[in-house]
Amino acid sequence: MKTVLKAENLRAFYVLQVAGRKKVIQAVNGVNLDIQEDQVYGIAGESGCGKTTLLKVLFAKADPPLQIFEGAVYYRENDSLLNAIELDSEQMRKLRWTYISYIPQGSMSVFNPVKKIKSTFLDFLQSHVQNRVKKELLALAEEHLRKLGLYPRLLDAYPHQLSGGMRQRVSIALATLLSPRVILADEPTTALDVVAQRAVLQLLQEIQKQLKNTIVLVTHDMGIHANIATHMVIMYAGKIVEEASTEEMFTNPFHPYTRYLINSLPRIGDKRVRESAPGNPPSLVDPPPGCAFHPRCPEATELCSSKQPDFVEVSAGHKVACWLYGGANHGTFT
Numbered sequence: 001m002k003t004v005l006k007a008e009n010l011r012a013f014y015v016l017q018v019a020g021r022k023k024v025i026q027a028v029n030g031v032n033l034d035i036q037e038d039q040v041y042g043i044a045g046e047s048g049c050g051k052t053t054l055l056k057v058l059f060a061k062a063d064p065p066l067q068i069f070e071g072a073v074y075y076r077e078n079d080s081l082l083n084a085i086e087l088d089s090e091q092m093r094k095l096r097w098t099y100i101s102y103i104p105q106g107s108m109s110v111f112n113p114v115k116k117i118k119s120t121f122l123d124f125l126q127s128h129v130q131n132r133v134k135k136e137l138l139a140l141a142e143e144h145l146r147k148l149g150l151y152p153r154l155l156d157a158y159p160h161q162l163s164g165g166m167r168q169r170v171s172i173a174l175a176t177l178l179s180p181r182v183i184l185a186d187e188p189t190t191a192l193d194v195v196a197q198r199a200v201l202q203l204l205q206e207i208q209k210q211l212k213n214t215i216v217l218v219t220h221d222m223g224i225h226a227n228i229a230t231h232m233v234i235m236y237a238g239k240i241v242e243e244a245s246t247e248e249m250f251t252n253p254f255h256p257y258t259r260y261l262i263n264s265l266p267r268i269g270d271k272r273v274r275e276s277a278p279g280n281p282p283s284l285v286d287p288p289p290g291c292a293f294h295p296r297c298p299e300a301t302e303l304c305s306s307k308q309p310d311f312v313e314v315s316a317g318h319k320v321a322c323w324l325y326g327g328a329n330h331g332t333f334t
């Protein structure tokens with residue numbers, strides 16, 4: 001297995017001026033990831049936990065007010081790792097869409113509403129593929145759509161003529177034209193109905209199978225992770241709090257936050273009262289001290305409110321940042 005994307009101690013904050021005072025939102029606060037090739041790598045967590053910000057930083061695209069304060073993001077080139085944050089714009093231009101692609105949330109905005117889909121595909125190909133005439137580029141686009149099970153004649157449509165689900169699939173096709181090794185997809189199924197969701201997920205899985213690449217899938221929907229992620233992490237208040245294979249995460253969740261997310265999933269015919277975690281993720285301007293989840297955690301002790309737990313490997317490949325499973329409290333869980 002090879003690492004295709006790695007984050008080391010990433011810290012990225014939004015720095016705002018509010019009424020003459022500096023306000024810092026600690027959206028990504030010390031994230032480490034080691035993402036391998038040939039995976040659907042899920043990033044889960046409620047809204048406001050920093051998932052979208054993390055994807056932007058992984059794409060090495062931090063526009064103000066977002067600033068990267070610390071850490072590195074590595075892409076693989078042959079046998080070495082390049083720190084994307086240190087690359088100049090020309091080096092980055094070469095890697096974007098060929099090595100790493102980003103499908104932003106609400107990706108409808110990728111298409112120009114007054115132009116046919118074809119023109120977006122052509123613009124994209126013209127800026128990345130040299131020495132080909134328009135007709136050849138169009139043939140490439142058609143061939144790509146066909147390979148993904150989409151009709152080439154979609155290229156002749158205007159964005160508004162497609163359903164939300166179809167537009168999303170076409171935007172995924174666009175982001176995968178140049179066979180990237182890594183695809184970052186932000187909530188690709190949110191706002192779609194169940195049938196359209198299924199079609200989008202099938203398309204992502206098909207692409208992953210064809211390219212044997214890695215899809216980093218961000219969604220707050222644990223049901224989707226259960227369905228298609230092979231490996232996953234849970235994010236809370238700008239930090240990764242648990243990591244495991246998807247199967248392990250769902251059969252043996254450690255962190256009380258992960259258990260809460262899994263327990264919130266609807267199950268047909270099950271009317272039991274669920275373990276609850278009242279409230280919402282905290283403000284990232286002034287996150288709670290210690291473990292940021294402690295104010296909502298049914299198992300929190302005094303230690304949890306004062307000291308941050310380390311991220312420790314509790315069993316093979318299964319890591320968690322929780323005092324129930326490490327540090328001074330090690331061994332107290334049953």
Ligand SMILES: Nc1ncnc2c1ncn2[C@@H]1O[C@H](COP(=O)(O)OP(=O)(O)O)[C@@H](O)[C@H]1O
Pocket residue numbers: 014016025027045046047048049050051052053054065283284
């Ligand atoms: N452009 C922005 N300017 C200022 N704050 C932002 C911006 N985008 C996101 N945030 C804040 O950063 C935090 C993390 O947001 P985000 O990364 O969008 O989380 P998620 O994708 O998990 O919902 C939130 O507190 C959010 O309000």
Ligand SMILES: [Mg+2]
Pocket residue numbers: 051052053105187
């Ligand atoms: Mg988001």
